[in-house]
Amino acid sequence: MAIDRTVLVSPDAMGQIDKAAADSGIDSFGLMRSAGAHVAAVVLARFPQAQRAVVLCGPGNNGGDGHVAAKLLERSGMEVQRFGMEPKPGGDAARARALFPGDICPFADWRPRAGDVIVDALFGAGLDRPVSGDVEALIERAGRAKTPVVAVDLPSGLSGRTGEPTGACFRALHTVTFAALKPGHLLMPGRELCGEMHLCDIGIPARLIASDDTVWRNHRGLYAAHMPGSAASQHKYTRGHLVVFSGPLISSGAARLSAMAGLRCGAGLVTVAAQPSAVMVQATHLTAIMQRAIRDVAELTDWLGDSRLSGFVIGPGFGDLEKARAYTSLLAEAGQPVVLDADGLTAFAGKTEELAELFAGETRLVLTPHEGEFRRLFADLADDVTLSKIDRARAAARAQNAVVVYKGADSVIAAPDGRAAVNADAPASLATAGSGDVLAGIIGGLLARGMPVFEAACAGVAMHGEAARRAGRGLTAEDLPAHIPAL
Numbered sequence: 001m002a003i004d005r006t007v008l009v010s011p012d013a014m015g016q017i018d019k020a021a022a023d024s025g026i027d028s029f030g031l032m033r034s035a036g037a038h039v040a041a042v043v044l045a046r047f048p049q050a051q052r053a054v055v056l057c058g059p060g061n062n063g064g065d066g067h068v069a070a071k072l073l074e075r076s077g078m079e080v081q082r083f084g085m086e087p088k089p090g091g092d093a094a095r096a097r098a099l100f101p102g103d104i105c106p107f108a109d110w111r112p113r114a115g116d117v118i119v120d121a122l123f124g125a126g127l128d129r130p131v132s133g134d135v136e137a138l139i140e141r142a143g144r145a146k147t148p149v150v151a152v153d154l155p156s157g158l159s160g161r162t163g164e165p166t167g168a169c170f171r172a173l174h175t176v177t178f179a180a181l182k183p184g185h186l187l188m189p190g191r192e193l194c195g196e197m198h199l200c201d202i203g204i205p206a207r208l209i210a211s212d213d214t215v216w217r218n219h220r221g222l223y224a225a226h227m228p229g230s231a232a233s234q235h236k237y238t239r240g241h242l243v244v245f246s247g248p249l250i251s252s253g254a255a256r257l258s259a260m261a262g263l264r265c266g267a268g269l270v271t272v273a274a275q276p277s278a279v280m281v282q283a284t285h286l287t288a289i290m291q292r293a294i295r296d297v298a299e300l301t302d303w304l305g306d307s308r309l310s311g312f313v314i315g316p317g318f319g320d321l322e323k324a325r326a327y328t329s330l331l332a333e334a335g336q337p338v339v340l341d342a343d344g345l346t347a348f349a350g351k352t353e354e355l356a357e358l359f360a361g362e363t364r365l366v367l368t369p370h371e372g373e374f375r376r377l378f379a380d381l382a383d384d385v386t387l388s389k390i391d392r393a394r395a396a397a398r399a400q401n402a403v404v405v406y407k408g409a410d411s412v413i414a415a416p417d418g419r420a421a422v423n424a425d426a427p428a429s430l431a432t433a434g435s436g437d438v439l440a441g442i443i444g445g446l447l448a449r450g451m452p453v454f455e456a457a458c459a460g461v462a463m464h465g466e467a468a469r470r471a472g473r474g475l476t477a478e479d480l481p482a483h484i485p486a487l
C-alpha cells in the first residue's frame with residue numbers, strides 16, 4: 001500500500017507507532033536499516049559530486065540511522081567521517097554503530113572542506129531541549145562554510161511538533177523522513193529549515209500510521225466529496241445567496257474583492273450590503289453583483305427576514321467596530337453561516353465569550369485571523385510558547401465553536417471537534433493587500449452554496465492558493481477571483 005502523504009503524525013505519536021510496529025513483530029532494527037538506506041540514497045542522488053560525507057551522529061536512534069547511512073556511503077566509495085557521540089548502549093543505535101567500527105570524532109575536529117556534505121543525524125523525534133554549545137558552534141561553522149546539509153528525520157534543533165527551533169538549528173537542503181510527515185515539516189519556520197522533503201516508506205504498515213489525532217496536510221480528499229455540484233438545472237437560489245457587508249466609502253473595495261470571489265465560487269447571487277456613504281461608489285463598480293443599502297440594525301433586521309440569504313461575510317474594510325458587533329449578533333440569530341474577517345474579528349477583541357455565545361449550537365461561524373488578529377483575540381494562546389500553531393488554532397476553534405482559519409504561509413484550519421489541516425501549498429505571492437478579503441469571499445461563497453463549514457474552509461484555503469499559483473508572479477488581489485472557476 002502506498003504511503004499516506006496527507007496525514008501528519010506528531011513525534012510522540014510516531015514513537016507510539018514505532019512501539020506498535022515492534023509489538024506486532026516488525027523488527028525495529030530493520031526499520032532503522034531501511035531509514036539509513038533512504039538517507040544514503042538521497043545523499044548519493046542529490047550530491048553526486050560530493051567528496052566527503054560528514055555524518056553527525058547523536059546518542060539515540062536518529063544517530064543510529066546516521067551510522068547505517070555512513071556505512072552505506074562508505075561502501076559506495078565515498079569518504080566518510082563521523083562526528084558526535086557514541087550511542088546509548090543496548091539499543092538499535094548501538095547495533096547500527098557496530099556495523100561500522102572506527103572513530104567518532106569530537107565536533108570541534110571538523111574542518112570544513114570543499115565537497116563536504118553534512119548528514120545531520122544528531123537529533124530527530126527525541127529532541128527535547130536546546131542543542132548544546134558545541135552543536136551550536138558546529139551549526140554556525142556549517143552555515144559560514146555553506147556546507148549542504150541532509151537532515152535525518154528533522155534538522156537537529158527543530159521541534160517536529162511545533163515547527164519552531166528549540167535553540168540553534170540546522171538549515172537543511174534536504175530532509176529525509178520516515179513513515180509520515182510531522183507537523184514541524186510543514187509549520188513555519190520548520191518548512192523552510194527542512195528544505196526539500198523526502199518522505200520514505202521504511203516498512204511500517206499503513207494501518208498503524210492512521211492515528212486518531214486527526215491532523216492532515218490540506219488536500220482535496222478532505223473536501224472534494226462536499227464541493228457543491230453545478231448542474232445546469234439548478235435554480236439560482238439553490239446556488240445560494242451570499243451577502244458581503246461593505247465598509248464606508250474609503251474602504252469599500254475590500255467588500256468588492258470578497259463579493260467577486262464569492263460570485264466566482266458559483267454563489268447564485270451575491271449582494272453587497274452597503275453603508276449609505278458607500279452606495280454611490282459601489283454602484284459605479286458593481287455589475288453582476290447586486291447592492292442593497294443597509295443603514296442600521298433596523299434595516300438589517302428587516303432584510304434578514306428573507307430566508308433565501310444563505311451566507312454572510314462581514315469584516316473586510318468594515319470600519320465601525322460597534323456596528324460590526326451589532327450586525328454580527330443579528331447574523332447569528334439568522335442561523336446561516338457567517339465568515340468573520342478583518343474588522344469583524346477586531347470588533348470582538350476582549351469579547352470572545354460574547355461571540356461564542358452568539359454562535360452556540362451547530363457550528364456555522366468561520367474566523368479568519370492572521371497572526372495579528374489572532375493575538376488580538378486570543379492573547380493567552382498566542383503567548384503560550386509551548387503550543388504549536390495547530391494547538392492554538394484548535395483551542396480557539398473549540399472555545400469559539402467556530403472553524404478557525406489561522407492564516408499565514410502555513411495556514412491552519414481547525415474545527416471545534418479537533419479536526420485540523422495545515423496548508424503548505426500557497427505561493428509567497430499570496431501575501432499581498434486584499435488577498436485576505438478574497439479568501440473570506442471564497443469561503444463565504446462555498447458556505448452560501450451549502451458546503452459544510454470545515455470542508456468549505458479547507459477548500460477555500462486550497463483554492464485561494466491555487467488561484468494565486470495560476471495568477472503567477474506579480475499578482476494583485478484583483479487577479480485572484482478570475483482564476484477560481486477553473487478550479
Ligand SMILES: NC(=O)C1=CN([C@@H]2O[C@H](COP(=O)(O)OP(=O)(O)OC[C@H]3O[C@@H](n4cnc5c(N)ncnc54)[C@H](OP(=O)(O)O)[C@@H]3O)[C@@H](O)[C@H]2O)[C@H](O)CC1
Nearest residue numbers: 031032060061062123124125126127128129130131153178
Ligand atoms: N518510524 C520511524 O520514524 C523511525 C525512526 N527512527 C529514527 O529514530 C529517531 C528517534 O529516535 P530517539 O532515540 O527516540 O530520539 P533522538 O535520536 O532524536 O534523540 C535521542 C536522545 O537525545 C537526547 N537529547 C534530546 N535533545 C537533546 C539535546 N538538545 N542535546 C543533547 N541531547 C539531547 C535525549 O536523551 P537524554 O537521555 O539525553 O534526554 C534523546 O532521547 C527518529 O528521529 C528517526 O530518525 C528509527 O531509526 C526507525 C523508525
Ligand SMILES: [K+]
Nearest residue numbers: 120123154156
Ligand atoms: K537530525
